[in-house]
Every structure is written in structure tokens, then in C-alpha cells.
Amino acid sequence: MITEDTRRLVDEGIMLPLMEEFYTIQGEGFHKGTAAYFIRIGGCDVGCHWCDVKESWDAGLHPPTHIGKIIENATAYSDTVVVTGGEPLTWDMTQLTQGLKNKGSKIHIETSGAYKLSGQWDWICLSPKKKKLPTDEIYPLANELKMIIFNKHDFKFAEEQAAKVSEDCILYLQPEWSKRDKMMPLIVDYVMKNPKWKVSLQTHKYLNIP
Numbered sequence: 526m527i528t529e530d531t532r533r534l535v536d537e538g539i540m541l542p543l544m545e546e547f548y549t550i551q552g553e554g555f556h557k558g559t560a561a562y563f564i565r566i567g568g569c570d571v572g573c574h575w576c577d578v579k580e581s582w583d584a585g586l587h588p589p590t591h592i593g594k595i596i597e598n599a600t601a602y603s604d605t606v607v608v609t610g611g612e613p614l615t616w617d618m619t620q621l622t623q624g625l626k627n628k629g630s631k632i633h634i635e636t637s638g639a640y641k642l643s644g645q646w647d648w649i650c651l652s653p654k655k656k657k658l659p660t661d662e663i664y665p666l667a668n669e670l671k672m673i674i675f676n677k678h679d680f681k682f683a684e685e686q687a688a689k690v691s692e693d694c695i696l697y698l699q700p701e702w703s704k705r706d707k708m709m710p711l712i713v714d715y716v717m718k719n720p721k722w723k724v725s726l727q728t729h730k731y732l733n734i735p
């Protein structure tokens with residue numbers, strides 16, 4: 526049972542439901558290959574049927590954890606921190622990112638952008654989902670757009686989303702993991718015909734690391 530006090534601290538972003546934290550190599554997108562400390566915050570109701578961390582969805586399963594502890598752990602390992610989930614923007618990220626910034630961390634977020642943007646970010650990886658589109662405010666701020674390709678229609682959705690981000694936003698197509706053998710040849714073909722896009726692979730899954 527969560528007390529009223531804990532609930533208030535979570536609402537204020539002083540505590541967050543922490544699913545897991547781990548030091549690894551960023552596997553995806555622009556920073557792939559870079560060592561980083563990952564903070565996975567529980568809670569997401571976007572509901573992607575192919576989500577590879579469904580265990581994260583129910584915030585109630587993940588212990589409310591003081592951000593001071595999260596920051597202490599992260600900064601002991603790495604100067605680059607990736608905040609992911611779940612959907613991290615379910616929560617107010619102001620306090621967590623301020624605390625990390627005070628310690629000089631480079632702070633990256635992996636987000637669907639479906640909820641109000643909070644926090645200060647050095648790098649925003651926006652991965653829009655059809656079921657709950659990003660808020661208008663996040664598109665111009667995204668540093669990379671990472672579209673997941675599960676079927677052929679996803680190329681059209683990817684183009685619609687690319688039309689909304691800034692000129693300098695780096696565009697990635699990433700195969701949905703279970704469909705990678707089927708979709709990868711289509712992605713290769715698409716990127717050669719439309720070279721504003723780049724391929725992103727979930728390289729950590731090939732490397733067998735978290």
C-alpha cells in the first residue's frame with residue numbers, strides 16, 4: 526500500500542516508480558555504441574501491442590524510489606544517463622533532470638512524446654506511436670525521430686511524423702524486433718530510395734546485453 530505522502534512525492538517527481546537501472550551500451554539510434562546508465566521508470570498506458578517491456582506498464586508494480594538515490598547510482602557509473610520506461614513523460618521529470626544536471630550529467634530521454642514534456646534534456650529521442658500521438662510541443666525539440674516499422678503502413682506513418690520535426694532532427698527507421706527478418710529488406714530498400722532516413726537496429730539484442 527502506498528501512503529498519501531508517497532503519492533504526493535511521486536506527483537511532485539521527488540520519487541519515481543523505478544523498474545530497473547543498469548549500466549550498458551546505448552543500443553539504438555544516434556548514440557548507439559555509447560556507454561550510458563539507463564533508468565527505466567515504470568508506468569505507460571500507450572499500449573503498443575509489440576512493446577518489448579510490457580512489464581513496465583503497471584506503475585504500481587515498481588517501487589517509488591527517491592530521485593536522490595537514482596541520481597547517486599547513475600552518476601557513480603556514467604556521465605551519460607538515458608531515462609526510459611515505460612513512458613517517462615507519464616511523470617514530472619523536472620526534479621530528476623535538475624538533479625542530474627547539477628551533477629554535470631548528459632541527460633537523454635527515450636519517449637513516445639504522448640504526454641506533456643517536462644524536464645531539461647540534452648538529447649530527445651522521439652518515437653511516436655499511432656495509438657497516442659506526440660504532443661505538438663515536442664516535435665520541434667526532438668533531436669532524433671525513431672520510427673518503429675512493424676508493417677508496410679508504418680512507412681507512411683513515419684513520413685507523416687517526419688513532416689512535423691525540425692530540419693536538423695535525425696530520422697531513423699527501426700524494425701520491430703519480432704518482424705525484423707520480414708521488415709529489414711523493406712527498410713533497406715526504403716532507405717536507399719529515401720536517404721534522408723537512416724537504419725537503427727536494436728544492437729544490444731544482438732550483443733546479448735541489457
Ligand SMILES: C[S@@+](CC[C@H](N)C(=O)[O-])C[C@H]1O[C@@H](n2cnc3c(N)ncnc32)[C@H](O)[C@@H]1O
Binds near residue numbers: 576635636700702727
Ligand atoms: C520501450 S520504449 C520506452 C520509451 C517510450 N515509452 C517510447 O516508446 O519511446 C524504448 C524504445 O524501444 C522501442 N521499442 C519498443 N518495443 C520495440 C520492439 N518490439 N521492437 C523495436 N523497438 C521497440 C520504442 O519505440 C522506443 O523507441
Ligand SMILES: Nc1nc2[nH]cc(C(=O)O)c2c(=O)[nH]1
Binds near residue numbers: 553609734
Ligand atoms: N542497450 C539498450 N539500449 C536501449 N536504447 C533504448 C532502450 C530502451 O528500452 O529505451 C534500450 C535498452 O533497453 N537497452
Ligand code: SF4
Binds near residue numbers: 573577610612637
Ligand atoms: S509507448 Fe513505449 S513503453 Fe509504452 S507501450 Fe509503447 S513502446 Fe512500450
Ligand SMILES: [Mg+2]
Binds near residue numbers: 577
Ligand atoms: Mg529497450
